[in-house]
Amino acid sequence: MIAVLLAFCAMHVGVGGLDVCLAKTEKSHLSDLRTQLKGFTKTIDDLEKGLKGKHFWGNDGCKKGWDRFRDYCYYFNKDKKSWFDAERYCRAESSSLVNINDDNENNFVMTKSKETNMEYTWTGAYNGDAGKWIWASTFQPVKYFKWYPNEPNSNGRVACVHMYSKTGGKWNDPSLTLYAKDM
Known part of the structure; x- marks a missing residue:
């Protein structure tokens, strides 16, 4: 009987609406669900409004204070750190020290380094x-x-790479314990 009733209601939605086929308890349950849905929608709207004011993420998909280049976000930290400390800092930010893969990326990093006096x-x-x-x-x-x-x-000693912005972004291989600014 339920299968027949559901098929009947589905065929007659355009005529009298689904509410015609529902019992009082089902109507009450549906009303409660609609009220909850309105509440959820309002909560979501309020959360979205609150987040817009926070500016955690920019329009480019990067955190505030980070710069986008291609598909990556870059943060230039002005604190002097050893290579190990810089790497740890980046890991704590769910990122890593920069991997430079071509002249364009090297030029981007060099330019940002100069802009931030690094x-x-x-x-x-x-x-x-x-x-x-x-x-x-x-x-x-x-x-x-x-x-x-x-x-x-x-x-033959273990070394890392840093960029020297005053040489057009050329690289040097200092000791891992040297202090430099990181990104």
């Missing part, structure tokens, strides 16, 4: 096992380099 900027590159340069975030080999003349010159 003379040295850490990258995520270091010469791990067997002296091969890899990215700390992915452990993938570094394929793009922008070395300053006579670099790298770590001579």
